[in-house]
Amino acid sequence: MSPTTAALRAALAERFGDTFAVPDDLPGQEELLRIATHATHRAWTDQPIAPEVLTLLGACALSAPSKSYLLQADIVHVRDPARRQAVQALVPSMPWMASAPALLVFCGNGRRFRQIFARRGQPFVNEHLDGFFNPTVDASLVMMNFIRAAAATGLVCCPISVLRDQAQRLAEILEMPDHVFPVSGLCVGYPAQVRAINPRLSLAATWHTDRFDDAGSDALIDEFDRRFVTNKEKYAPAQATGRPASWSDEKARQYATPQRADWGRFVRARKFDLS
Numbered sequence: 001m002s003p004t005t006a007a008l009r010a011a012l013a014e015r016f017g018d019t020f021a022v023p024d025d026l027p028g029q030e031e032l033l034r035i036a037t038h039a040t041h042r043a044w045t046d047q048p049i050a051p052e053v054l055t056l057l058g059a060c061a062l063s064a065p066s067k068s069y070l071l072q073a074d075i076v077h078v079r080d081p082a083r084r085q086a087v088q089a090l091v092p093s094m095p096w097m098a099s100a101p102a103l104l105v106f107c108g109n110g111r112r113f114r115q116i117f118a119r120r121g122q123p124f125v126n127e128h129l130d131g132f133f134n135p136t137v138d139a140s141l142v143m144m145n146f147i148r149a150a151a152a153t154g155l156v157c158c159p160i161s162v163l164r165d166q167a168q169r170l171a172e173i174l175e176m177p178d179h180v181f182p183v184s185g186l187c188v189g190y191p192a193q194v195r196a197i198n199p200r201l202s203l204a205a206t207w208h209t210d211r212f213d214d215a216g217s218d219a220l221i222d223e224f225d226r227r228f229v230t231n232k233e234k235y236a237p238a239q240a241t242g243r244p245a246s247w248s249d250e251k252a253r254q255y256a257t258p259q260r261a262d263w264g265r266f267v268r269a270r271k272f273d274l275s
């Protein structure tokens with residue numbers, strides 16, 4: 001077995017607590033290994049990212065598929081120090097963002113198409129929820145493509161949806177017009193540390209064949225909770241003060257208070273009709 005095949009099998013076993021067959025001669029394993037070992041990073045070295053590399057990654061990211069070829073995703077690179085500082089001030093809970101060599105904001109753009117219709121004097125007849133959902137999906141795919149392209153060059157990222165807690169202020173700082181909205185920020189830089197793989201729910205819970213079936217959900221979540229705790233104990237034993245909380249405990253606590261309940265109001269104020 002090649003070292004890449006072995007590493008891919010090991011990464012997926014760690015991620016899912018299961019073994020996956022990897023044919024030795026399967027092409028593309030270097031890329032699969034990068035995907036399988038994905039980790040979000042929140043600390044970066046101070047090595048800057050060459051501007052041409054950042055632009056190159058942007059171009060690769062924007063090569064993503066686009067719903068109906070409507071091209072409804074844009075990226076704002078927050079380069080100006082004053083604006084960057086203003087954005088940073090929106091998220092005092094995440095001071096580590098400030099040290100990221102680059103901050104991008106991935107946006108859904110429902111404006112371009114409306115402009116095309118206006119120029120033609122044609123009524124825009126797609127004022128409904130789908131008109132908001134499609135740019136959201138496009139922007140998400142572009143951000144994921146950016147993360148993958150960045151990983152191929154040795155860069156690591158952290159998506160920042162917490163920026164949307166202050167969506168209106170963010171839109172003002174970045175001068176986003178109506179029908180343009182932030183989907184997520186993204187910190188980018190060279191990694192300052194090695195990060196462990198965070199486990200995922202097993203495929204028995206998330207991969208369905210022919211029909212959606214979550215009949216065994218409780219047991220599968222319990223199984224994931226056990227792996228989650230074991231993984232935490234393995235990688236952060238020094239910080240362990242008693243047994244770490246399980247994934248469902250952690251998430252039930254995290255979501256026990258309403259989060260971003262005003263998002264709908266913000267989106268409607270951007271002139272999207274969500275009916």
Ligand SMILES: Cc1cc2nc3c(=O)[nH]c(=O)nc-3n(C[C@H](O)[C@H](O)[C@H](O)COP(=O)(O)O)c2cc1C
Nearest residue numbers: 038039040041042158159160161162163184197198
């Ligand atoms: C859309 C999106 C938004 C996110 N927003 C934040 C954020 O605001 N702050 C943060 O620290 N991590 C954020 N993350 C990172 C997740 O917390 C991370 O992906 C998750 O904990 C799993 O860890 P992993 O990516 O290392 O496997 C975000 C991830 C996604 C996909």
